[in-house]
Amino acid sequence: MKQYETVIGLEVHVELATKTKIFCSCPTEFGGAPNSHTCPVCTGMPGSLPVLNKKVVEYAAAVGLATNCRITQNCKFDRKNYFYPDNPQNYQISQLYYPICRDGGIEITTEDGGTKTIGIHEIHMEEDAGKLVHDEWGESSIVDFNRSGVPLIEIVSEPDMRSADEVIAYLDKLRLIIQYLGASDCKLQEGSMRADVNLSIREAGAAEFGTRTEMKNLNSFKAIARAIEAEKERQIDIIESGGKVIQETRRWDDNKEYSYAMRSKEDAQDYRYFPEPDLVPVVISDEWLEEIRAAQPEFRDEKLKRYKEEFKIPEYDAQIITGDKHLADIFEKASAICNNPKKVSNWLMVETMRLMKENNIEPSGLKFSPENLAKLVNLAEGKVINSQTAKEVFEKMFNDNTDPEKYVEENGLKAVSDDGALREVVQKVIKENPQPVEDYHNGKKKAAGFLVGQIMKEMKGKADPATVNAILKELL
Amino acid sequence: MANMISDETIEYVGILAKLELDSEEKEQAKKDMGRMLDYIDQLNELDTEGVEPMSHIFPVNNVFREDEVCNGDGREITLANAPERKDDCFVVPKTIV
Numbered sequence: 001m002k003q004y005e006t007v008i009g010l011e012v013h014v015e016l017a018t019k020t021k022i023f024c025s026c027p028t029e030f031g032g033a034p035n036s037h038t039c040p041v042c043t044g045m046p047g048s049l050p051v052l053n054k055k056v057v058e059y060a061a062a063v064g065l066a067t068n069c070r071i072t073q074n075c076k077f078d079r080k081n082y083f084y085p086d087n088p089q090n091y092q093i094s095q096l097y098y099p100i101c102r103d104g105g106i107e108i109t110t111e112d113g114g115t116k117t118i119g120i121h122e123i124h125m126e127e128d129a130g131k132l133v134h135d136e137w138g139e140s141s142i143v144d145f146n147r148s149g150v151p152l153i154e155i156v157s158e159p160d161m162r163s164a165d166e167v168i169a170y171l172d173k174l175r176l177i178i179q180y181l182g183a184s185d186c187k188l189q190e191g192s193m194r195a196d197v198n199l200s201i202r203e204a205g206a207a208e209f210g211t212r213t214e215m216k217n218l219n220s221f222k223a224i225a226r227a228i229e230a231e232k233e234r235q236i237d238i239i240e241s242g243g244k245v246i247q248e249t250r251r252w253d254d255n256k257e258y259s260y261a262m263r264s265k266e267d268a269q270d271y272r273y274f275p276e277p278d279l280v281p282v283v284i285s286d287e288w289l290e291e292i293r294a295a296q297p298e299f300r301d302e303k304l305k306r307y308k309e310e311f312k313i314p315e316y317d318a319q320i321i322t323g324d325k326h327l328a329d330i331f332e333k334a335s336a337i338c339n340n341p342k343k344v345s346n347w348l349m350v351e352t353m354r355l356m357k358e359n360n361i362e363p364s365g366l367k368f369s370p371e372n373l374a375k376l377v378n379l380a381e382g383k384v385i386n387s388q389t390a391k392e393v394f395e396k397m398f399n400d401n402t403d404p405e406k407y408v409e410e411n412g413l414k415a416v417s418d419d420g421a422l423r424e425v426v427q428k429v430i431k432e433n434p435q436p437v438e439d440y441h442n443g444k445k446k447a448a449g450f451l452v453g454q455i456m457k458e459m460k461g462k463a464d465p466a467t468v469n470a471i472l473k474e475l476l
Numbered sequence: 477m478a479n480m481i482s483d484e485t486i487e488y489v490g491i492l493a494k495l496e497l498d499s500e501e502k503e504q505a506k507k508d509m510g511r512m513l514d515y516i517d518q519l520n521e522l523d524t525e526g527v528e529p530m531s532h533i534f535p536v537n538n539v540f541r542e543d544e545v546c547n548g549d550g551r552e553i554t555l556a557n558a559p560e561r562k563d564d565c566f567v568v569p570k571t572i573v
Binding site for chain 1: 492494531532534536537538539540541542543544545546547549550551553554555557560562563564565566567568569570571
Protein backbone atom coordinates (compact mmCIF):
# COMPACT_ATOMS: atom_id res chain seq x y z
CA MET A 1 0.00 0.00 0.00
CA LYS A 2 1.06 3.57 -0.65
CA GLN A 3 1.97 5.92 2.16
CA TYR A 4 -0.72 8.46 2.96
CA GLU A 5 -0.72 11.69 4.87
CA THR A 6 -3.77 12.91 6.79
CA VAL A 7 -4.58 16.61 6.48
CA ILE A 8 -6.87 18.04 9.14
CA GLY A 9 -8.43 21.43 9.78
CA LEU A 10 -10.88 22.23 12.55
CA GLU A 11 -13.94 24.40 12.95
CA VAL A 12 -14.38 24.97 16.64
CA HIS A 13 -17.54 26.55 18.04
CA VAL A 14 -17.26 28.06 21.50
CA GLU A 15 -20.20 29.33 23.53
CA LEU A 16 -19.26 32.64 25.13
CA ALA A 17 -19.76 33.16 28.85
CA THR A 18 -21.98 36.22 28.55
CA LYS A 19 -24.99 36.64 30.82
CA THR A 20 -27.28 37.46 27.91
CA LYS A 21 -27.75 36.35 24.32
CA ILE A 22 -25.92 37.97 21.42
CA PHE A 23 -28.80 40.10 20.09
CA CYS A 24 -31.33 40.33 22.93
CA SER A 25 -31.46 40.56 26.74
CA CYS A 26 -32.61 36.99 27.35
CA PRO A 27 -30.47 34.99 29.80
CA THR A 28 -28.04 32.37 28.48
CA GLU A 29 -27.95 30.28 31.65
CA PHE A 30 -28.62 26.56 31.40
CA GLY A 31 -31.52 24.74 32.95
CA GLY A 32 -34.46 27.07 32.28
CA ALA A 33 -37.85 25.56 31.48
CA PRO A 34 -38.23 25.06 27.70
CA ASN A 35 -38.69 28.36 25.84
CA SER A 36 -38.61 30.41 29.05
CA HIS A 37 -35.45 32.22 27.91
CA THR A 38 -36.93 33.53 24.69
CA CYS A 39 -38.33 36.75 23.23
CA PRO A 40 -39.47 37.96 19.81
CA VAL A 41 -35.83 38.67 18.79
CA CYS A 42 -34.35 35.22 19.45
CA THR A 43 -37.41 33.48 17.99
CA GLY A 44 -37.19 35.53 14.79
CA MET A 45 -40.56 37.26 15.01
CA PRO A 46 -41.25 39.67 12.13
CA GLY A 47 -40.52 43.26 13.06
CA SER A 48 -38.16 42.46 15.92
CA LEU A 49 -34.68 43.94 15.71
CA PRO A 50 -31.36 42.59 17.01
CA VAL A 51 -29.04 44.77 19.11
CA LEU A 52 -25.49 43.52 19.58
CA ASN A 53 -24.16 42.58 23.03
CA LYS A 54 -20.96 44.59 23.54
CA LYS A 55 -19.41 41.85 25.67
CA VAL A 56 -19.52 39.44 22.71
CA VAL A 57 -17.27 41.76 20.70
CA GLU A 58 -14.87 42.07 23.64
CA TYR A 59 -14.63 38.32 24.22
CA ALA A 60 -14.19 37.58 20.52
CA ALA A 61 -11.47 40.20 20.15
CA ALA A 62 -9.77 38.97 23.35
CA VAL A 63 -9.64 35.41 21.97
CA GLY A 64 -8.30 36.81 18.69
CA LEU A 65 -5.52 38.73 20.44
CA ALA A 66 -4.63 35.70 22.55
CA THR A 67 -4.34 33.57 19.40
CA ASN A 68 -2.17 36.11 17.57
CA CYS A 69 -4.85 37.19 15.10
CA ARG A 70 -5.25 40.48 13.29
CA ILE A 71 -8.39 42.19 14.59
CA THR A 72 -10.74 43.50 11.92
CA GLN A 73 -11.35 46.94 13.35
CA ASN A 74 -14.21 47.57 10.97
CA CYS A 75 -16.24 44.41 11.03
CA LYS A 76 -19.76 43.49 9.98
CA PHE A 77 -22.37 40.78 10.24
CA ASP A 78 -23.90 38.77 7.42
CA ARG A 79 -26.96 36.60 6.97
CA LYS A 80 -26.54 32.92 6.27
CA ASN A 81 -29.77 31.58 4.84
CA TYR A 82 -31.02 28.05 5.40
CA PHE A 83 -34.17 26.27 6.48
CA TYR A 84 -34.14 24.07 9.52
CA PRO A 85 -36.66 23.86 12.37
CA ASP A 86 -34.10 24.82 15.04
CA ASN A 87 -33.50 28.11 13.20
CA PRO A 88 -36.59 30.31 13.70
CA GLN A 89 -35.52 33.18 11.40
CA ASN A 90 -34.64 30.90 8.49
CA TYR A 91 -31.26 32.60 8.60
CA GLN A 92 -28.39 32.72 11.05
CA ILE A 93 -26.65 36.01 11.76
CA SER A 94 -22.96 35.26 11.29
CA GLN A 95 -19.89 36.85 9.68
CA LEU A 96 -18.57 35.94 6.25
CA TYR A 97 -17.00 38.98 4.59
CA TYR A 98 -15.44 40.77 7.56
CA PRO A 99 -14.88 38.29 10.41
CA ILE A 100 -13.62 39.92 13.62
CA CYS A 101 -10.26 38.07 13.67
CA ARG A 102 -7.98 36.77 10.92
CA ASP A 103 -4.59 35.21 10.28
CA GLY A 104 -3.57 34.01 13.71
CA GLY A 105 -2.03 30.87 15.07
CA ILE A 106 -1.05 29.04 18.22
CA GLU A 107 1.92 26.90 19.03
CA ILE A 108 1.37 23.31 20.09
CA THR A 109 3.77 20.75 21.51
CA THR A 110 4.03 17.72 19.26
CA GLU A 111 4.42 14.12 20.35
CA ASP A 112 8.17 14.13 19.82
CA GLY A 113 8.47 17.12 22.16
CA GLY A 114 8.93 19.65 19.38
CA THR A 115 6.68 22.61 18.64
CA LYS A 116 4.49 23.42 15.68
CA THR A 117 2.32 26.40 14.83
CA ILE A 118 -1.28 25.72 13.84
CA GLY A 119 -2.64 28.59 11.80
CA ILE A 120 -5.98 30.19 12.54
CA HIS A 121 -7.68 31.29 9.37
CA GLU A 122 -10.38 33.35 11.06
CA ILE A 123 -12.64 33.75 14.08
CA HIS A 124 -16.17 35.02 13.62
CA MET A 125 -19.12 35.83 15.86
CA GLU A 126 -22.50 34.20 15.36
CA GLU A 127 -25.65 33.02 17.09
CA ASP A 128 -26.50 29.50 18.21
CA ALA A 129 -29.66 27.67 17.09
CA GLY A 130 -32.44 26.16 19.19
CA LYS A 131 -32.55 22.57 20.37
CA LEU A 132 -34.50 19.93 18.48
CA VAL A 133 -35.67 16.90 20.39
CA HIS A 134 -36.59 13.95 18.24
CA ASP A 135 -39.31 11.65 19.37
CA GLU A 136 -38.08 8.16 18.68
CA TRP A 137 -41.58 6.74 18.16
CA GLY A 138 -43.78 9.69 17.29
CA GLU A 139 -44.28 11.52 14.02
CA SER A 140 -42.99 14.85 15.25
CA SER A 141 -40.02 16.62 16.79
CA ILE A 142 -40.18 19.41 19.36
CA VAL A 143 -38.14 22.61 19.54
CA ASP A 144 -36.87 24.58 22.55
CA PHE A 145 -35.44 28.00 21.61
CA ASN A 146 -33.62 28.69 24.89
CA ARG A 147 -30.24 28.21 23.13
CA SER A 148 -31.33 30.24 20.10
CA GLY A 149 -29.27 33.43 20.04
CA VAL A 150 -26.65 32.29 22.54
CA PRO A 151 -23.38 33.89 21.40
CA LEU A 152 -20.79 31.71 19.71
CA ILE A 153 -17.43 32.27 18.18
CA GLU A 154 -16.32 29.92 15.43
CA ILE A 155 -12.57 29.43 15.23
CA VAL A 156 -11.50 28.15 11.83
CA SER A 157 -8.02 26.68 11.68
CA GLU A 158 -5.81 26.25 8.65
CA PRO A 159 -5.44 22.63 7.44
CA ASP A 160 -2.21 22.37 9.43
CA MET A 161 -2.78 19.27 11.56
CA ARG A 162 -1.55 15.83 10.52
CA SER A 163 -2.71 13.50 13.30
CA ALA A 164 -5.26 13.02 16.06
CA ASP A 165 -2.55 13.91 18.60
CA GLU A 166 -1.98 17.27 16.96
CA VAL A 167 -5.72 17.91 16.86
CA ILE A 168 -6.06 17.19 20.56
CA ALA A 169 -3.01 19.30 21.44
CA TYR A 170 -4.51 22.18 19.45
CA LEU A 171 -7.93 21.85 21.08
CA ASP A 172 -6.43 21.61 24.53
CA LYS A 173 -4.38 24.75 23.94
CA LEU A 174 -7.41 26.64 22.62
CA ARG A 175 -9.49 25.46 25.58
CA LEU A 176 -6.92 26.71 28.06
CA ILE A 177 -6.51 30.09 26.38
CA ILE A 178 -10.25 30.66 26.33
CA GLN A 179 -10.77 29.38 29.88
CA TYR A 180 -7.99 31.62 31.18
CA LEU A 181 -9.66 34.57 29.45
CA GLY A 182 -12.92 33.64 31.14
CA ALA A 183 -14.57 33.80 27.72
CA SER A 184 -16.07 30.30 28.01
CA ASP A 185 -15.86 27.18 30.16
CA CYS A 186 -15.14 25.13 26.98
CA LYS A 187 -16.72 21.82 27.95
CA LEU A 188 -16.87 19.38 25.06
CA GLN A 189 -19.28 17.05 26.82
CA GLU A 190 -21.74 19.82 27.59
CA GLY A 191 -21.44 21.39 24.17
CA SER A 192 -19.93 24.73 25.19
CA MET A 193 -17.03 23.75 22.91
CA ARG A 194 -17.77 21.80 19.73
CA ALA A 195 -15.27 20.69 17.13
CA ASP A 196 -16.01 19.76 13.53
CA VAL A 197 -13.16 17.92 11.84
CA ASN A 198 -12.33 18.55 8.18
CA LEU A 199 -10.18 15.71 6.96
CA SER A 200 -8.62 14.64 3.69
CA ILE A 201 -5.82 12.31 2.76
CA ARG A 202 -3.15 12.54 0.11
CA GLU A 203 -0.18 10.50 -0.93
CA ALA A 204 2.81 11.35 1.20
CA GLY A 205 4.72 14.15 -0.48
CA ALA A 206 1.86 15.27 -2.74
CA ALA A 207 1.46 19.00 -3.14
CA GLU A 208 -2.31 19.05 -3.71
CA PHE A 209 -4.92 18.42 -1.04
CA GLY A 210 -7.36 15.56 -1.47
CA THR A 211 -11.15 15.94 -1.26
CA ARG A 212 -12.19 16.59 2.32
CA THR A 213 -15.14 15.54 4.43
CA GLU A 214 -16.52 17.31 7.46
CA MET A 215 -17.24 15.26 10.58
CA LYS A 216 -19.75 16.46 13.18
CA ASN A 217 -21.04 15.29 16.57
CA LEU A 218 -17.73 14.81 18.34
CA ASN A 219 -18.30 15.17 22.07
CA SER A 220 -15.02 14.18 23.66
CA PHE A 221 -11.31 14.07 22.91
CA LYS A 222 -11.60 10.28 22.67
CA ALA A 223 -14.45 10.49 20.17
CA ILE A 224 -12.38 12.94 18.11
CA ALA A 225 -9.40 10.58 18.07
CA ARG A 226 -11.56 7.58 17.10
CA ALA A 227 -13.42 9.53 14.40
CA ILE A 228 -10.17 10.75 12.85
CA GLU A 229 -8.76 7.23 12.76
CA ALA A 230 -11.93 5.78 11.24
CA GLU A 231 -12.33 8.54 8.64
CA LYS A 232 -8.70 8.23 7.58
CA GLU A 233 -9.17 4.48 7.06
CA ARG A 234 -12.45 4.99 5.21
CA GLN A 235 -10.90 7.46 2.76
CA ILE A 236 -7.82 5.29 2.20
CA ASP A 237 -10.07 2.29 1.47
CA ILE A 238 -12.04 4.31 -1.09
CA ILE A 239 -8.90 5.52 -2.85
CA GLU A 240 -7.12 2.15 -2.72
CA SER A 241 -10.13 0.50 -4.35
CA GLY A 242 -10.07 3.06 -7.15
CA GLY A 243 -12.93 5.24 -5.92
CA LYS A 244 -13.24 8.94 -5.21
CA VAL A 245 -13.93 10.63 -1.88
CA ILE A 246 -17.10 12.73 -2.03
CA GLN A 247 -17.11 16.12 -0.34
CA GLU A 248 -19.85 15.80 2.27
CA THR A 249 -20.78 16.30 5.91
CA ARG A 250 -20.77 13.14 8.01
CA ARG A 251 -22.11 12.45 11.47
CA TRP A 252 -20.04 10.39 13.88
CA ASP A 253 -21.77 7.77 16.04
CA ASP A 254 -19.32 7.14 18.85
CA ASN A 255 -21.16 4.08 20.15
CA LYS A 256 -20.99 2.33 16.80
CA GLU A 257 -17.61 3.94 15.94
CA TYR A 258 -18.97 4.67 12.52
CA SER A 259 -19.97 7.76 10.55
CA TYR A 260 -22.66 8.33 7.95
CA ALA A 261 -23.37 11.07 5.39
CA MET A 262 -25.70 13.70 6.82
CA ARG A 263 -27.12 15.67 3.96
CA SER A 264 -28.75 14.51 0.80
CA LYS A 265 -28.15 16.01 -2.63
CA GLU A 266 -31.48 17.87 -2.69
CA ASP A 267 -30.31 19.97 0.25
CA ALA A 268 -28.12 22.35 -1.69
CA GLN A 269 -25.44 23.92 0.51
CA ASP A 270 -25.94 27.39 -0.86
CA TYR A 271 -26.32 29.88 1.96
CA ARG A 272 -26.77 33.03 -0.14
CA TYR A 273 -24.93 35.19 2.36
CA PHE A 274 -25.58 38.91 2.25
CA PRO A 275 -24.74 41.80 4.60
CA GLU A 276 -27.08 41.84 7.61
CA PRO A 277 -29.29 44.90 7.12
CA ASP A 278 -30.58 44.97 10.71
CA LEU A 279 -27.17 45.56 12.30
CA VAL A 280 -24.79 48.46 11.88
CA PRO A 281 -21.03 47.93 11.47
CA VAL A 282 -18.79 47.42 14.50
CA VAL A 283 -15.81 49.75 14.67
CA ILE A 284 -13.13 48.72 17.16
CA SER A 285 -10.99 51.78 17.83
CA ASP A 286 -7.31 51.54 18.73
CA GLU A 287 -8.18 52.67 22.26
CA TRP A 288 -10.81 49.98 22.71
CA LEU A 289 -8.46 47.34 21.35
CA GLU A 290 -5.75 48.49 23.77
CA GLU A 291 -8.20 48.22 26.67
CA ILE A 292 -8.99 44.64 25.67
CA ARG A 293 -5.30 43.86 25.30
CA ALA A 294 -4.48 45.41 28.70
CA ALA A 295 -7.12 43.23 30.37
CA GLN A 296 -5.54 39.97 29.15
CA PRO A 297 -4.66 37.66 32.03
CA GLU A 298 -1.48 35.69 32.59
CA PHE A 299 -1.84 32.69 30.27
CA ARG A 300 -0.97 29.07 30.85
CA ASP A 301 2.51 29.06 29.36
CA GLU A 302 3.59 32.08 31.42
CA LYS A 303 2.04 30.62 34.56
CA LEU A 304 3.76 27.30 33.98
CA LYS A 305 7.11 29.03 33.70
CA ARG A 306 6.47 31.15 36.79
CA TYR A 307 5.37 28.19 38.91
CA LYS A 308 8.59 26.38 38.10
CA GLU A 309 10.83 29.37 38.69
CA GLU A 310 9.11 31.20 41.51
CA PHE A 311 7.62 28.30 43.47
CA LYS A 312 10.06 25.54 42.43
CA ILE A 313 7.15 23.29 41.48
CA PRO A 314 8.23 20.30 39.35
CA GLU A 315 7.37 20.46 35.64
CA TYR A 316 4.81 17.67 35.76
CA ASP A 317 2.96 19.11 38.76
CA ALA A 318 2.98 22.60 37.26
CA GLN A 319 1.55 21.13 34.03
CA ILE A 320 -1.34 19.53 35.89
CA ILE A 321 -2.12 22.53 38.07
CA THR A 322 -1.98 25.07 35.25
CA GLY A 323 -3.90 22.60 33.05
CA ASP A 324 -7.09 23.98 34.54
CA LYS A 325 -7.79 27.61 35.37
CA HIS A 326 -9.80 26.77 38.49
CA LEU A 327 -7.05 24.54 39.85
CA ALA A 328 -4.44 27.23 39.18
CA ASP A 329 -6.63 29.80 40.97
CA ILE A 330 -6.96 27.56 44.03
CA PHE A 331 -3.22 26.95 44.04
CA GLU A 332 -2.28 30.62 43.86
CA LYS A 333 -4.78 31.84 46.43
CA ALA A 334 -4.03 29.08 48.94
CA SER A 335 -0.28 29.52 48.49
CA ALA A 336 -0.56 33.27 49.06
CA ILE A 337 -2.41 32.69 52.34
CA CYS A 338 -0.28 29.93 53.88
CA ASN A 339 2.94 30.87 52.12
CA ASN A 340 3.71 27.23 51.42
CA PRO A 341 3.25 26.57 47.67
CA LYS A 342 5.11 23.25 47.81
CA LYS A 343 2.65 21.77 50.30
CA VAL A 344 -0.38 23.27 48.57
CA SER A 345 0.84 21.69 45.35
CA ASN A 346 1.27 18.35 47.14
CA TRP A 347 -2.29 18.39 48.43
CA LEU A 348 -3.57 19.23 44.96
CA MET A 349 -1.42 16.62 43.22
CA VAL A 350 -1.98 13.71 45.58
CA GLU A 351 -5.15 13.80 47.65
CA THR A 352 -7.16 16.13 45.39
CA MET A 353 -6.33 14.09 42.29
CA ARG A 354 -7.12 10.83 44.09
CA LEU A 355 -10.53 12.00 45.29
CA MET A 356 -11.35 13.63 41.95
CA LYS A 357 -10.67 10.34 40.23
CA GLU A 358 -12.63 8.31 42.79
CA ASN A 359 -15.61 10.61 42.61
CA ASN A 360 -15.32 11.31 38.89
CA ILE A 361 -15.13 15.09 39.42
CA GLU A 362 -13.71 17.69 37.03
CA PRO A 363 -11.53 20.47 38.46
CA SER A 364 -14.38 22.93 37.86
CA GLY A 365 -16.51 20.83 40.22
CA LEU A 366 -14.15 21.19 43.20
CA LYS A 367 -16.02 22.51 46.23
CA PHE A 368 -13.33 23.50 48.71
CA SER A 369 -12.12 27.08 48.97
CA PRO A 370 -8.45 28.10 48.76
CA GLU A 371 -8.85 29.63 52.25
CA ASN A 372 -9.78 26.25 53.73
CA LEU A 373 -7.00 24.46 51.88
CA ALA A 374 -4.54 26.99 53.30
CA LYS A 375 -5.89 26.36 56.81
CA LEU A 376 -5.44 22.64 56.36
CA VAL A 377 -1.84 23.10 55.20
CA ASN A 378 -1.16 25.24 58.24
CA LEU A 379 -2.70 22.68 60.60
CA ALA A 380 -0.69 19.85 59.10
CA GLU A 381 2.58 21.76 58.85
CA GLY A 382 2.24 23.18 62.34
CA LYS A 383 1.83 19.59 63.57
CA VAL A 384 -1.50 20.54 65.11
CA ILE A 385 -2.83 17.41 63.47
CA ASN A 386 -0.87 14.40 62.33
CA SER A 387 -0.67 13.34 58.73
CA GLN A 388 -3.31 10.63 59.00
CA THR A 389 -5.81 13.03 60.57
CA ALA A 390 -4.93 15.64 57.97
CA LYS A 391 -6.00 13.23 55.24
CA GLU A 392 -9.31 12.62 56.97
CA VAL A 393 -9.94 16.32 57.46
CA PHE A 394 -8.99 16.94 53.84
CA GLU A 395 -11.52 14.41 52.63
CA LYS A 396 -14.20 16.07 54.71
CA MET A 397 -13.22 19.46 53.29
CA PHE A 398 -13.12 18.04 49.76
CA ASN A 399 -16.68 16.80 50.10
CA ASP A 400 -18.37 19.87 51.52
CA ASN A 401 -15.83 22.66 52.01
CA THR A 402 -15.76 22.12 55.78
CA ASP A 403 -13.59 24.62 57.67
CA PRO A 404 -10.64 22.44 58.81
CA GLU A 405 -9.90 24.53 61.93
CA LYS A 406 -13.45 24.29 63.19
CA TYR A 407 -13.71 20.63 62.30
CA VAL A 408 -10.50 19.73 64.15
CA GLU A 409 -11.61 21.76 67.15
CA GLU A 410 -15.13 20.36 67.30
CA ASN A 411 -14.04 16.77 66.90
CA GLY A 412 -11.04 16.96 69.22
CA LEU A 413 -8.62 15.86 66.53
CA LYS A 414 -5.60 17.82 67.68
CA ALA A 415 -2.50 15.71 67.86
CA VAL A 416 -1.21 15.13 71.34
CA SER A 417 2.38 16.18 71.03
CA ASP A 418 3.05 17.41 74.53
CA ASP A 419 5.25 14.94 76.24
CA GLY A 420 3.40 14.28 79.51
CA ALA A 421 0.44 12.23 78.31
CA LEU A 422 2.38 10.70 75.42
CA ARG A 423 5.29 9.62 77.61
CA GLU A 424 2.94 7.85 79.96
CA VAL A 425 1.39 5.90 77.12
CA VAL A 426 4.79 5.02 75.66
CA GLN A 427 5.94 3.74 79.03
CA LYS A 428 2.76 1.73 79.44
CA VAL A 429 3.18 0.12 76.01
CA ILE A 430 6.82 -0.72 76.71
CA LYS A 431 5.83 -2.33 79.97
CA GLU A 432 3.01 -4.36 78.43
CA ASN A 433 5.08 -5.66 75.53
CA PRO A 434 8.28 -7.16 76.91
CA GLN A 435 8.82 -9.49 73.95
CA PRO A 436 8.92 -6.85 71.19
CA VAL A 437 11.04 -4.67 73.45
CA GLU A 438 13.53 -7.47 73.83
CA ASP A 439 13.45 -8.14 70.08
CA TYR A 440 14.21 -4.49 69.50
CA HIS A 441 17.19 -4.60 71.79
CA ASN A 442 18.37 -7.73 70.02
CA GLY A 443 18.62 -5.78 66.79
CA LYS A 444 15.16 -6.42 65.32
CA LYS A 445 14.45 -2.80 64.46
CA LYS A 446 11.14 -3.81 62.94
CA ALA A 447 9.78 -4.44 66.40
CA ALA A 448 9.73 -0.68 66.95
CA GLY A 449 7.06 -0.44 64.26
CA PHE A 450 4.82 -2.75 66.24
CA LEU A 451 5.31 -0.67 69.37
CA VAL A 452 4.53 2.57 67.51
CA GLY A 453 1.34 0.92 66.25
CA GLN A 454 0.33 0.04 69.80
CA ILE A 455 1.05 3.58 70.99
CA MET A 456 -0.96 5.13 68.17
CA LYS A 457 -3.82 2.79 69.03
CA GLU A 458 -3.74 3.92 72.65
CA MET A 459 -3.60 7.55 71.50
CA LYS A 460 -6.56 6.97 69.14
CA GLY A 461 -4.42 8.15 66.23
CA LYS A 462 -3.99 11.65 67.63
CA ALA A 463 -0.24 11.56 68.14
CA ASP A 464 2.35 12.75 65.71
CA PRO A 465 4.24 9.64 64.54
CA ALA A 466 7.59 11.44 64.42
CA THR A 467 7.24 12.56 68.04
CA VAL A 468 6.14 9.06 69.06
CA ASN A 469 9.20 7.61 67.37
CA ALA A 470 11.52 10.02 69.09
CA ILE A 471 10.07 9.40 72.58
CA LEU A 472 10.01 5.64 72.03
CA LYS A 473 13.65 5.57 70.98
CA GLU A 474 14.58 7.65 73.95
CA LEU A 475 12.73 5.44 76.47
CA LEU A 476 13.94 2.20 74.95
CA MET B 477 -34.19 40.94 -21.92
CA ALA B 478 -30.45 40.57 -21.52
CA ASN B 479 -30.61 38.05 -18.70
CA MET B 480 -32.19 34.73 -19.64
CA ILE B 481 -32.99 32.46 -16.72
CA SER B 482 -32.65 28.76 -17.51
CA ASP B 483 -35.03 26.02 -16.36
CA GLU B 484 -32.22 24.59 -14.20
CA THR B 485 -31.75 27.91 -12.42
CA ILE B 486 -35.42 28.31 -11.63
CA GLU B 487 -35.57 24.70 -10.39
CA TYR B 488 -32.57 25.35 -8.16
CA VAL B 489 -33.89 28.63 -6.77
CA GLY B 490 -37.17 26.84 -6.10
CA ILE B 491 -35.36 24.21 -4.02
CA LEU B 492 -33.47 26.86 -2.05
CA ALA B 493 -36.61 28.85 -1.34
CA LYS B 494 -38.69 25.73 -0.65
CA LEU B 495 -41.17 26.78 -3.36
CA GLU B 496 -43.10 24.45 -5.64
CA LEU B 497 -43.99 26.14 -8.90
CA ASP B 498 -46.15 24.77 -11.69
CA SER B 499 -44.97 25.22 -15.28
CA GLU B 500 -46.93 28.44 -15.81
CA GLU B 501 -45.56 29.98 -12.60
CA LYS B 502 -42.08 28.89 -13.59
CA GLU B 503 -42.28 30.74 -16.91
CA GLN B 504 -43.53 33.86 -15.17
CA ALA B 505 -40.79 33.62 -12.51
CA LYS B 506 -38.10 33.22 -15.20
CA LYS B 507 -39.34 36.43 -16.88
CA ASP B 508 -39.54 38.34 -13.57
CA MET B 509 -36.11 37.30 -12.47
CA GLY B 510 -34.59 38.16 -15.82
CA ARG B 511 -36.08 41.64 -15.65
CA MET B 512 -34.87 42.14 -12.09
CA LEU B 513 -31.33 41.22 -13.12
CA ASP B 514 -31.53 43.57 -16.11
CA TYR B 515 -32.52 46.35 -13.74
CA ILE B 516 -29.67 45.62 -11.35
CA ASP B 517 -27.26 45.47 -14.30
CA GLN B 518 -27.64 49.23 -14.64
CA LEU B 519 -25.21 49.49 -11.73
CA ASN B 520 -22.51 48.12 -14.02
CA GLU B 521 -22.68 51.35 -16.01
CA LEU B 522 -21.11 53.14 -13.06
CA ASP B 523 -17.40 53.16 -12.35
CA THR B 524 -17.13 51.71 -8.83
CA GLU B 525 -13.37 51.34 -8.88
CA GLY B 526 -12.01 52.08 -5.41
CA VAL B 527 -15.47 52.49 -3.84
CA GLU B 528 -15.83 50.68 -0.53
CA PRO B 529 -18.81 48.24 -0.68
CA MET B 530 -21.65 49.59 1.44
CA SER B 531 -23.29 47.34 3.99
CA HIS B 532 -25.62 49.83 5.59
CA ILE B 533 -27.35 52.95 4.35
CA PHE B 534 -27.00 54.95 7.57
CA PRO B 535 -23.65 56.39 8.67
CA VAL B 536 -24.02 54.81 12.10
CA ASN B 537 -21.88 52.25 13.85
CA ASN B 538 -21.39 50.62 17.26
CA VAL B 539 -24.96 50.28 18.46
CA PHE B 540 -24.56 48.02 21.49
CA ARG B 541 -26.41 46.58 24.46
CA GLU B 542 -24.75 46.11 27.82
CA ASP B 543 -24.63 42.47 28.94
CA GLU B 544 -27.52 42.68 31.42
CA VAL B 545 -30.51 40.39 31.65
CA CYS B 546 -33.67 42.46 31.16
CA ASN B 547 -36.05 39.90 29.68
CA GLY B 548 -38.23 37.79 31.96
CA ASP B 549 -39.89 34.46 31.24
CA GLY B 550 -40.94 34.70 27.60
CA ARG B 551 -42.54 31.29 27.34
CA GLU B 552 -46.17 32.32 26.86
CA ILE B 553 -45.54 35.14 24.41
CA THR B 554 -43.26 32.87 22.37
CA LEU B 555 -45.52 29.82 22.44
CA ALA B 556 -48.56 31.93 21.52
CA ASN B 557 -47.15 31.65 18.00
CA ALA B 558 -46.84 27.88 18.04
CA PRO B 559 -49.37 26.16 15.74
CA GLU B 560 -48.98 23.14 17.96
CA ARG B 561 -47.41 22.95 21.41
CA LYS B 562 -46.14 20.05 23.48
CA ASP B 563 -44.10 20.07 26.71
CA ASP B 564 -43.76 23.88 26.35
CA CYS B 565 -42.07 23.36 22.99
CA PHE B 566 -43.00 23.98 19.35
CA VAL B 567 -44.09 20.84 17.55
CA VAL B 568 -42.54 20.49 14.10
CA PRO B 569 -42.58 17.72 11.49
CA LYS B 570 -40.15 14.98 12.39
CA THR B 571 -36.62 15.95 11.42
CA ILE B 572 -33.75 13.56 11.57
CA VAL B 573 -30.32 15.12 11.72
